Every structure is written in C-alpha cells, then in structure tokens.
Amino acid sequence: NAGVTQTPKFQVLKTGQSMTLQCAQDMNHEYMSWYRQDPGMGLRLIHYSVGAGITDQGEVPNGYNVSRSTTEDFPLRLLSAAPSQTSVYFCASSHDYNEQFFGPGTRLTVL
C-alpha cells in the first residue's frame, strides 16, 4: 500500500513552460486535493475532486487545471508557468470527511 505518491520530487521550469504534476493514491479514496505551501501562508487549496469526473476550484485556482478520469489519479497542470507559481505542491486524499493523507510533495521553481 503506497498511499499517496507524487512525481516529480523536484522541477525547474522557465516562465511560460507548461507541465503536469502527477498524483496517485491506492486507497480508493473519493476525495483528492491539491495544495500549495508558501512560507508564512500555510497550505492553500488549489483544486479538489470528490470523485471521478467531478472537480472544483479551491482558494487559488488561477493558472492551474485539473481533471479526474479515474479514482486513483489526480494530475495538476500548469498552463503557462510564472515565477509566482514557485512553491511546494502537495496532493492529498481522504475517505469521506476523515483525515487527509498527504503525498511527499513536489518542489517547483519557475525562473
């Protein structure tokens, strides 16, 4: 049981490039979410999903897209990277309203 996995662990992009952060869970959780963590800001919710085919925006969705075609996978797409998107990104999943399980994070730098 791997829990929540994220790839890559580190990524450097140039302004304007696009990329996809991968997230997968093997616990059959219906709820998945993406957060970004910035110093002094805590964790801010980007997008979330309550099941395959259902996604919604969180607190800071601009510049990011998501889709959920399967229960297991919830990729986060950066459409045109900007330096303001330099951050650490965490994916999480949970069953119902219980505690969330977090992945190890992706550290992204946009130059």
Next chain:
Amino acid sequence: AQSVAQPEDQVNVAEGNPLTVKCTYSVSGNPYLFWYVQYPNRGLQFLLKYITGDNLVKGSYGFEAEFNKSQTSFHLKKPSALVSDSALYFCAVRAPGAGSGAGSYQLTFGKGTKLSVIP
C-alpha cells in the same frame, strides 16, 4: 466561510516541559478538527482529530487536544516535550454540515506554528 487561526508563529519550550500549540476556528455547523505535523522537507502527517464524542482526544506520539465549543478552540498539548517534537504544526477544520455538495469537503488550514524544543 470557514477559517482557522494559529495565533503564534513560533513556540519555544524546554525539553521535558509541557507544550501547548493554540488553534481557534470559525465554521457554520459542527466542526471536524485536525492536527497535522510537518518535519523539514516532508509532507504533512496526521496527528489526531475531533469529530464527535469526548472533548479530549488522544493521538500519535503522546499528543492530545481539547475541543472547546464555547471558545471555538482546539489546542494541541503534550505533557512532556521532546527535542524530536520540533516541527511545524498545522490545525485544520472541515464543516460537513455547513454547505452543500463538494464544497462541504473542503479542509481549511491555519498558517502553522513552528515548535522548537530546546534541550
């Protein structure tokens, strides 16, 4: 809208002394409350939760938290701090009864409190 406040950016405590990390919340409806810990360059790890029942909940690594509905607080405590407890601690709240549809799943985090345990 739901919110969480952690009024202290940093808490310093001597090893062996009791520790408290404070958290207050604001939600519509009954809250589900959580504490997480984050060690450097790691993801968040779940410590404990309050959903219903006893106001004092016990969690991992000897931590406990007390739910106080009248003060809308959920402070994290440990009777005797260890140097290895030094980390970043986050309080979070969900309010399943507050809204409808997918929005009621949202988990809102506080900004975090850095705990330093001094040998």
